[in-house]
Amino acid sequence: MGRRSLSSSAQFRRGPVPGAAYWPPAMVLLASFFALWPVISFRGWWPDMALLFLIAWRLQRPLAFSPWFAPVAGLFNDLVAGHMIGLSVFTFSLAMIVAELIERRREWRDYASEWLVAAILIAVAELVQWQVARLNGADVPLAANGAPIVIAVLLFPLIAGIVNWADAKRLRDR
Amino acid sequence: MAPPMIRRSGWSRRAQYSLFFGFVALVAGAVLGLVLLTVSLVAPRTFADIRGAAIDATRPIAETGSAVAATVEGLASGAGDYWDAAEQNAALREERDELRRRLIEAEAVMRENIRLKQTIGLVERSREPIATGRIIGSSQDSPRRFAVLSVGSENGVANGMPVRSSRGLIGRVVDTGRFASRVLLVSDRANVVPAKLLRTDEAVIAKGRGDGTIDIRPLEVGRNPFRPGDIIATSGTGGLYPPLVPVAKVIRLDDDGAIAVPMARPAESGFAIVEPPFEPAALASDPLGDE
DSSP states (O other), X not given: OHHHHHHSSGGGGOSOOTTGGGHHHHHHHHHGGGGGOSOOOSSOOOOOHXXXXXXHHHHHOTTSSXXXXXXXXXXXXXHHHTOOTTHHHHHHHHHHHHHHHHHHHOOOOOHHHHHHHHHHHHHHHHHXXXXXXXXXXXXXXXXXXXXXXXXXXXXXXXHHHXXXXXXHHHHTOO | OOSOSSOOOTTOHHHHHHHHHHHHHHHHHHHHXXXXXHHHHHOTTTTHHHHHHHHHHHHHHHHXXXXXXXXXXXXXXXXXXXXXXXXXXXXXXXXXXXXXXXXXHHHHHHHHHHHHHHHHTOOOOOOOOSEEEEEEEEOOSSSSOEEEESOOGXXXXXXXXXXXXXXXXXXXXXXXXXXXXXXXXXXXXXXXXXXXXXXXXXXXXXEEOSSSOEEEEESSOSSOOOXXXXXXXXXXXXXXXXXXXEEEEEEEEOSSSEEEEESSOHHHHOEEEEOOOSSXXXXXXXXXXXX
């Protein structure tokens, strides 16, 4: 590695790629468009991809987003996915707040605890969404929320992997 | 590893402040979200324009995606059809003969019907569809059941109008953009359709269950009137949905009602017809488009 980087110009191309700071927000906003995936579904078991990417980036890099980004991304997600205006604004901000609180008390980070934190954030967001649907007249039984939460939680490691890879890519870390 | 993975403000006053204000900003964001949410819940029409514009803006993506999906699906099922063409041919021929017999019967019944209606002086209003569009998307990450339709106010679509396919009722329009609109499906929890049991003409209420099935209850409590295979159709009560549009087919009974599946599966039907409300007054008086 040493010799090759000396002989080529690779050593001058180290450090973050230009615009590296915009990767996390851009990925979250793009993830909102997963809601337009052309599968007409009957159960609504698809996870909220924007939320998963937001959480994954937040856990990967605590400083990935400015604090005001969460509500903005939430508003964008509401509009694209057709949720009630304000739903994702609230759940995204809430997820960031809870992540912040958990992080202050956490002594170390490992794979399992990271996943657990993500699971908590996902479950809270799904329950808020369920409660809002209930207030709006769609009284779905609580048990019906199990499947979407489990699917989202199981999908999280994949998203975290993608985010990890993208993070290394943008920082030219590897 | 470039930036720190764990944030510790340490003794730096400046770092402490920036952490604190970041937290305040997050809380402010959450409060803003709650306020917006409350407004959307209490006054659902407040954001109608923004929501309409958002459906319009996302329509090209949704439409492209659904076109690609339809092509792929068509290739797959096309190849399958080719595979067992001979068997299918025989089955279809048999079905055609059966249908021809039924058609003749139906024609006879129709003529009789017209004659009877003439005798009692019932006038059928002709019902022209307002627009025909494609279903290009659906809500996938929420407990609500919506679909996105590729026609909007440019085509005369307005909130509250009933939407059906050739096979049955799909739902009603709840958000209208200029080129696209959002439909509350019959399988949504908040969608209640006044209907009747076609076999006995008994009045029933059809309410979505949020998982692709519909809950059917008789209006009069008593003996469970349903049988698996029964067809539920709209009754026209309430004036929004036109009468005698098939809604669902009973698949299973529960204690005092039944579970049914919608006749029109939006995933299969593809095309949808927007109709004017059965009684135009139903739209003017009632804020039916919740959400």
